[in-house]
Structures are given as C-alpha cells and as structure tokens.
Amino acid sequence: MAPRRKFVALHRNGSGRTVNLNLRYAPFPRQEEFHRSPAKYRLFGGAAGPGKSKALLWEAIQQARETPGSDSLLLRRTYQELESSLLAHFRRDVPRKAYKSYNESKHVVTWLNGSTTRFGYCRNENDVYQYQGAEFLFIGLDELTHFTLKQWQFLTSRNRCPIPGSFPCMAGATNPGNIGHAWVKALWVDKTPPAGFERPELYDPQDYDFIRARLDDNPIYANDAQYRRTLEALPEHLRRAFLEGDWDVFAGQYFDVFDVGRHTARPEDLRLEPWLPRWISIDWGFHHPSAVYWHCAIPAFSDQSPVASKSTNTGRQGSTDHCELKTEN
Numbered sequence: 001m002a003p004r005r006k007f008v009a010l011h012r013n014g015s016g017r018t019v020n021l022n023l024r025y026a027p028f029p030r031q032e033e034f035h036r037s038p039a040k041y042r043l044f045g046g047a048a049g050p051g052k053s054k055a056l057l058w059e060a061i062q063q064a065r066e067t068p069g070s071d072s073l074l075l076r077r078t079y080q081e082l083e084s085s086l087l088a089h090f091r092r093d094v095p096r097k098a099y100k101s102y103n104e105s106k107h108v109v110t111w112l113n114g115s116t117t118r119f120g121y122c123r124n125e126n127d128v129y130q131y132q133g134a135e136f137l138f139i140g141l142d143e144l145t146h147f148t149l150k151q152w153q154f155l156t157s158r159n160r161c162p163i164p165g166s167f168p169c170m171a172g173a174t175n176p177g178n179i180g181h182a183w184v185k186a187l188w189v190d191k192t193p194p195a196g197f198e199r200p201e202l203y204d205p206q207d208y209d210f211i212r213a214r215l216d217d218n219p220i221y222a223n224d225a226q227y228r229r230t231l232e233a234l235p236e237h238l239r240r241a242f243l244e245g246d247w248d249v250f251a252g253q254y255f256d257v258f259d260v261g262r263h264t265a266r267p268e269d270l271r272l273e274p275w276l277p278r279w280i281s282i283d284w285g286f287h288h289p290s291a292v293y294w295h296c297a298i299p300a301f302s303d304q305s306p307v308a309s310k311s312t313n314t315g316r317q318g319s320t321d322h323c324e325l326k327t328e329n
C-alpha cells in the first residue's frame with residue numbers, strides 16, 4: 001500500500017472558507033513517521049512526553065478529513081483520563097469553526113464534511129461491548145497498555161468502513177508498563193502472538209508497525225533540563241520506561257500472562273461460603289514493602305483455582321503489625 005500522504009489538515013466550513021488546522025499542529029518528525037505509516041495497526045510507544053497523545057488525536061482528525069462521512073473513535077480507559085488527555089488536546093487545539101457541532105454528553109464531534117469523531121472510555125472489561133454494532137474507520141487507543149488484549153481484539157471487529165476506497169486501521173499510543181505491557185510488547189515490539197491470542201497462525205507481523213518514541217523526539221522537552229532531571233530521579237524501572245521508552249524494563253515480570261478478564265472476577269460474582277477452605281500468605285517485607293493475601297478455594301470456580309479475596313500491600317512491617325492485620329480481617 002502507498003504511504004499515507006503528507007499530513008495536511010484542511011476543512012471547509014459552511015461559509016466556504018477554508019479552516020487551516022495545520023496551523024494548529026505541525027507534527028514533529030517522529031509524529032510524522034507515525035502519521036505516514038501504512039500499517040493496519042500502529043503503535044506509537046515509548047517515553048513520556050514525545051507527543052504521542054496529540055499525534056493520536058490528529059490522526060483521527062486527519063482520517064475524518066480524508067474520508068468524508070466516516071466515523072472514528074478515540075479511547076482512554078477511564079473518563080477522567082480522557083478529560084485530561086485527548087479531550088484536553090482537542091479543546092486546546094481545535095478551533096470551534098473547524099467543526100459543525102460537539103455533543104457534550106456523548107462526546108461526539110461532527111466535522112464540517114459529515115465525519116464524526118467519538119471520544120470514549122472502557123473502564124470495565126465489558127465496556128467495549130457498548131460499541132457492538134458500530135463501525136469505525138479509525139480507532140485510536142491512548143495509553144494502550146491500560147487496556148486488555150480482549151478489549152483490543154473486540155475493537156478490531158469494529159474497525160471497518162463501508163465507504164469505497166477507505167482503509168480501516170487502528171493505532172495505540174502508550175508508555176511501557178501497566179496491565180497490558182506483555183501483550184502490547186509481544187504484538188508490536190517482539191512481533192509474536194501474545195499469550196491469549198487464540199489463533200496465533202492468523203497473526204501477521206506486517207500488520208503491526210512500532211514507532212518508538214523518545215523524549216528527544218519532542219523539541220519542547222528535549223531541551224527542558226528540569227523535566228529531564230525529574231525523569232532521571234525516578235526509580236530505575238520507571239526511569240527507563242518514561243525517559244528511554246525501554247520495553248524490556250519489565251522483562252521477567254511474574255504476571256507476564258496476567259489477563260484481567262481471565263484472572264479476576266467481580267466480588268458479586270463470587271460466593272464465598274463459610275465452609276470453603278481459606279488461608280493467608282504473607283511476604284514479610286522487612287526490606288521491601290510487605291504484602292498479605294487472603295485466599296479461598298472455590299470448587300466450582302475455574303477448576304478449583306484459589307482466588308485471592310483480599311490483599312493488603314503496605315510499607316515495611318514488623319511481625320506485630322502483621323498480627324494486627326490478620327486479626328483485623
């Protein structure tokens with residue numbers, strides 16, 4: 001497929017005047033690389049601050065402009081996160097005259113050419129099903145590693161467009177780390193089907209393009225010695241993730257295959273009968289934070305796998321503190 005055209009964002013408003021959105025966004029070279037990638041699934045991933053979220057918003061705007069009458073979807077995991085990132089960029093960057101309307105309650109922008117961009121969130125695993133039946137030319141997930149593989153996979157089924165000549169595609173922007181680190185790294189960085197990918201033989205690495213973002217890619221922060229010092233002072237693994245965008249930083253994490261949908265359940269879905277076997281486990285944490293877990297084996301639940309019904313993670317504790325914790329619960 002031909003590379004995408006150079007990023008130019010022009011919309012014509014009702015009076016026939018051209019609104020030059022390009023004045024509001026001139027992509028940095030790494031952002032340009034992201035916009036030009038012809039892959040079906042793009043990941044703009046790495047350090048904190050190179051302009052990933054902004055690029056994701058403008059990708060959706062560009063797609064809406066290129067394909068009149070199309071719909072696109074931009075997601076964060078929670079509404080608060082949406083407000084402070086994608087919606088904040090939208091309010092700051094896009095002048096009112098560049099779009100026909102904005103539905104405040106549904107968070108849907110209708111552009112001058114009839115295309116729409118919806119801002120949404122998927123707090124719970126099953127919240128993605130609110131998009132069942134919808135179809136989107138472009139779906140962008142900000143902080144992709146906050147999402148689960150199941151959510152991503154379901155959304156790929158919503159990525160279609162009936163407009164002839166259109167090319168449905170999706171993109172993620174993210175720092176390394178968080179619950180989705182392992183599956184995101186597998187798909188884009190290691191180019192291999194992740195655990196939980198049910199039909200690995202259908203995985204085509206060519207569909208996945210990883211654009212690695214570093215702090216230096218944003219000239220504003222590249223020269224901000226204060227911000228760089230702040231990142232350098234972070235604990236080792238956060239420093240490597242946020243400053244260098246290092247994806248190997250969580251290598252060997254115990255829960256490499258942890259899947260929120262598969263390995264967690266809502267308390268109301270569990271019936272903890274008094275006669276069920278229970279026990280606790282404690283990591284004393286004399287030198288590191290301590291952790292106490294309350295377990296219970298539920299016969300009918302997941303092949304008798306134990307479930308942790310409660311956990312307490314605290315700072316360093318002595319043995320008497322643990323006695324208090326045990327009796328409290």
Ligand SMILES: Nc1ncnc2c1ncn2[C@@H]1O[C@H](COP(=O)(O)OP(=O)(O)OP(=O)(O)O)[C@@H](O)[C@H]1O
Nearest residue numbers: 026027028047048049050051052053054055175218
């Ligand atoms: N092309 C650009 N022109 C001008 N400013 C930009 C551009 N791209 C990003 N910025 C600015 O740089 C800052 C960081 O951008 P953004 O929030 O998109 O980064 P990020 O990579 O998503 O950061 P984080 O990792 O913290 O989520 C913002 O203030 C944004 O407005």
Ligand SMILES: [Mg+2]
Nearest residue numbers: 052053054085
């Ligand atoms: Mg961001």
